[in-house]
Amino acid sequence: MEYDLAIENAPPTIPGGTGVLLIHPSTGETDRIDTDFLKTDTDHRLVVSTRTTAREVAQKLDYYEVNRDTTDILDTLSVERGYSRRSSESVHYISSPDDTDGIVAKVEWFLDNHDGKLRVSFDSITELAYYADEERARDAVERILALLDEHDAVGLFHLAEEVHDPSVVAGYRDLFDGVVELGADGVVTTDF
Numbered sequence: 001m002e003y004d005l006a007i008e009n010a011p012p013t014i015p016g017g018t019g020v021l022l023i024h025p026s027t028g029e030t031d032r033i034d035t036d037f038l039k040t041d042t043d044h045r046l047v048v049s050t051r052t053t054a055r056e057v058a059q060k061l062d063y064y065e066v067n068r069d070t071t072d073i074l075d076t077l078s079v080e081r082g083y084s085r086r087s088s089e090s091v092h093y094i095s096s097p098d099d100t101d102g103i104v105a106k107v108e109w110f111l112d113n114h115d116g117k118l119r120v121s122f123d124s125i126t127e128l129a130y131y132a133d134e135e136r137a138r139d140a141v142e143r144i145l146a147l148l149d150e151h152d153a154v155g156l157f158h159l160a161e162e163v164h165d166p167s168v169v170a171g172y173r174d175l176f177d178g179v180v181e182l183g184a185d186g187v188v189t190t191d192f
Helices: 031-039 054-063 100-112 125-131 134-151 166-175
Strands: 002-004 013-015 019-024 044-049 071-075 091-093 118-123 154-160 178-182 188-191
Touching: 019 031, 019 134, 019 166, 031 044, 031 054, 031 118, 031 154, 044 054, 044 100, 054 071, 054 091, 071 100, 100 118, 100 134, 118 134, 125 134, 125 154, 134 154, 134 166
Parallel strands: 019 154, 019 178, 044 071, 044 118, 071 091, 118 154
Antiparallel strands: 002 013, 178 188
């Protein structure tokens, strides 16, 4: 299965099973890239957020006109922080942002229970590594990439470059089929 890819300077399509790494400055504005990825040529999407709450994710999706009826959100922060939560069929929570097994299990549940073209946005690897540690974050990402491949789905994974050791960033570059880099000047470059 081919998926349209609405990212500037990137190929027009990518095959199912493709993981795309979005490398950006920690202050970089990634919302446009993320939401364009999510709303293009897809039936269902899952946003995994280790950086913001479900309410904040929903506001972003609404602002950029991503179809909420076909979007699931996995909030990893609200339970641990004691925020109010409104569970629904499309908003899911896990107990803490370092629960990598819980995150992977929810991604697998989403992929098992939805048909058609499926996209996953993971925002972000950097925050997951902050809560869990680099090794567990890398393991979770590898497991999710394997699930995307198994289900012919695609994913976009955020990574704030300057927060990680250069060797860690290089390791992630090697792990992904495509790399999109957002420069501090807003210029987007890609390598597929």
